Amino acid sequence: MSKIVDRTLDFLELFARERRPLSLTDLTRLLEIPTSSCHDVIRALEARGYVYEIAPRAGFYPTRRWLDLAKIIVANDSVTERTRPSLEQVSAELGETVTLSKATGLRAIYLLVVEPEDPVRYSVAAGSEIASLHATSVGKALLGTLQAEALANVLRDMALKRFTSKTIVSRTRLAADIEASRRRGWFVNDEESRPGVVTVSGVFRWSDTAHMITVAGPADRMRPKLRKTADRVVSTCHALDAR
Numbered sequence: 094m095s096k097i098v099d100r101t102l103d104f105l106e107l108f109a110r111e112r113r114p115l116s117l118t119d120l121t122r123l124l125e126i127p128t129s130s131c132h133d134v135i136r137a138l139e140a141r142g143y144v145y146e147i148a149p150r151a152g153f154y155p156t157r158r159w160l161d162l163a164k165i166i167v168a169n170d171s172v173t174e175r176t177r178p179s180l181e182q183v184s185a186e187l188g189e190t191v192t193l194s195k196a197t198g199l200r201a202i203y204l205l206v207v208e209p210e211d212p213v214r215y216s217v218a219a220g221s222e223i224a225s226l227h228a229t230s231v232g233k234a235l236l237g238t239l240q241a242e243a244l245a246n247v248l249r250d251m252a253l254k255r256f257t258s259k260t261i262v263s264r265t266r267l268a269a270d271i272e273a274s275r276r277r278g279w280f281v282n283d284e285e286s287r288p289g290v291v292t293v294s295g296v297f298r299w300s301d302t303a304h305m306i307t308v309a310g311p312a313d314r315m316r317p318k319l320r321k322t323a324d325r326v327v328s329t330c331h332a333l334d335a336r
Contacts, residue, residue: 097134100130101134101138104120104124104135107120107123108154108155113152113154114147114151114153114154115152115153115154116150116151116153117132119152120135142158143156172195172204172299172304173205175333176193176205176306177205177207179306180192180193180205180207180306181207183306183308183325183329184208184308187318187321187322187325188209188211188310188314189209189214189215189308189309189314189315189322190206190207190208190209190214190215190217190308191206191306191307191309192205192217192231192305192306192307193205193206193304193305193306194223194304195304196235196303196304196305199235199247200222201223202220202221202222202223203217203218203220203221203222204219204220204304206219213311215292215309215310223235224286225256226251227253227254227262228260228282228285228286229282229285229294230293230294230307231292231294231305233270233271233274233281234280234294234295234296234305235303236248236271237271237274237275238296238303244268244271245268248264248267248268251264256285256286256287257284257287259285260286277323278330279293279295279326279327280293280294280295281293281294281319281323283312284312290309290312291310291312292307292308292315293308293309293326294307295330296330297330297331298334304333306326306329306330308322308325308326
């Protein structure tokens, strides 16, 4: 990755974490980069209107230009805007977080996250990558799109890290779980990636690319409605696939 692009993104993420104006000294210290490099990036952002100086030596802060551009970009994202109504309907019906993720090779990125009003809910950031292939329903769904030989090769080389006492760390068991899930049409993570969290995922394809719909929530709420959730995920994926 280009160093200047990487650093520019580091600046934006740092302001989001710190939530306050930052001086050149703050930026240099927190990002652990040379002062000259920090100065070049902040002055370039300032010149383009992406940050402004609060007052002399009072620090810099991002402008609303980021937000204005982001709104335009999001409003014209055909994938997320075409799926948003379906995800919002499922979230309202089940009272849980519903996400859309997209597969790229053996990686998957969350594109859209719809959260319920309940303060006790599963939360993940759009743009983040799935935590694992073997311990999440999204990861299993992605693995379930592979042909048998490709899946066997991936599982052979995969490090099956144990996240909880329920994480599947046997390649034979994992292969069987994925095959059974593929046949029934949905994949489950029963506290395998995080204690107290159950997730259910299904797959649909647009433009020959796998996308995953996932419903996630606290185990005590998800287990009683697991079958209903699975049916809703499958029907949503079928409806989106048909488009």
